[in-house]
Amino acid sequence: MTDLLVDCGLGVTALAPLLRERFGREPVLVLTHAHLDHMGSAHELGEVWAHPLEHVEKPAPGSLHGPTLATQLGLDALPPALLTARPHGDYDLGTFRVRPVTPARLLNDGDVLDLGDRRLTVLHLPGHTPGSIALFDAHDGTLFSGDVIYDDDLLDSLPGSDPEVYAHSLRRLRELPVRLTHPGHDHSFDRERLHHLIDAYLR
Ligand SMILES: [Zn+2]
Structure with missing residues (x-):
């Protein structure tokens, strides 16, 4: 494990x-x-x-x-x-400084992380940053979303952000059978709230 x-x-x-x-x-x-x-x-x-x-x-x-x-x-x-x-x-x-790290493994879209008791699929969902990823447990519909989506204004004008690419990622996310999202900020939310947040951004 x-x-x-x-x-x-x-x-x-x-x-x-x-x-x-x-x-x-x-x-x-x-x-x-x-x-x-x-x-x-x-x-x-x-x-x-x-x-x-x-x-x-x-x-x-x-x-x-x-x-x-x-x-x-x-x-x-x-x-x-x-x-x-x-x-x-x-x-x-x-x-305070952000210190660099060398990744031991590079994660790409579709990679499956087998933890022994659960399997998480890597979703490359750029827009907030070019290499933003989320982890999705297709078995129970749990999404760990980082800053791809959270219950607040989505930041899409930072260095490296791209609103058009972001919109594409969110449209893709909307089609997935996500039940529960644990975001990188604030509280977790259900599918209905996820769709509300995505739709609000796309408008
Ligand atoms: Zn961020």
Whole structure:
């Protein structure tokens, strides 16, 4: 059996020791894409898998200072500090960097990840980023969607984003028998909400 972790947060504090405590061993890390809030702790883990179009070896540097990150991402405005809590009192936001990783395995559309007790199919669903992927369990209809879809405004104007490609990916996703989506942000949602969110974007 293989334990699999989907994305790993900002990495402002060490994640690997907690994972070893939780699982008794290190899980494989699948990165849905290379944004700072999804791959911050990736450098701590030995086995990282990602799509070849996602440049986890050369990620954007990232920043926890809102104005700096807004400039990097071409966004209008972000709050001055992007953390609401610090890992320790003298944690310096200015030291934050996204550290590169070398993927041990490249994941392509249609690849099946056999974990022993469940099988997850890799879906390449670009648009948010060129190499964005989701993992789909066709047996029970569970989707781990990363930032392909979540219950908020979908970001499609970041460096590497492509709204037309994004729309194509969402049309494809709408045709799949997804029952439950666990997104990269906010709460999980059912098929009805998934279709509502997709349709709202496509309009
Ligand atoms: Zn993202």
